[in-house]
Amino acid sequence: MTTPLFLLRCVQLGISIRDLDLLSIGMVNDMYVESGNDSCKYARLADQKDFDSF
Secondary structure, X not given: OOHHHHHHHXXXXXXXXXXXXXXXXXXXXXHXXXXXXXXXXXXXXXXXXXXXXX
């Protein structure tokens, strides 16, 4: 990943330069990937019973 691409992802996520002191490159990448998953619709969500049986 290049520096411009990293900074572009930060801007897309709304992360300021000041916030970057608190975040690693990996965390920013994870946040970017998860932001892409926001529009994903699931047929069924797990409930407490599912977690208990897991």
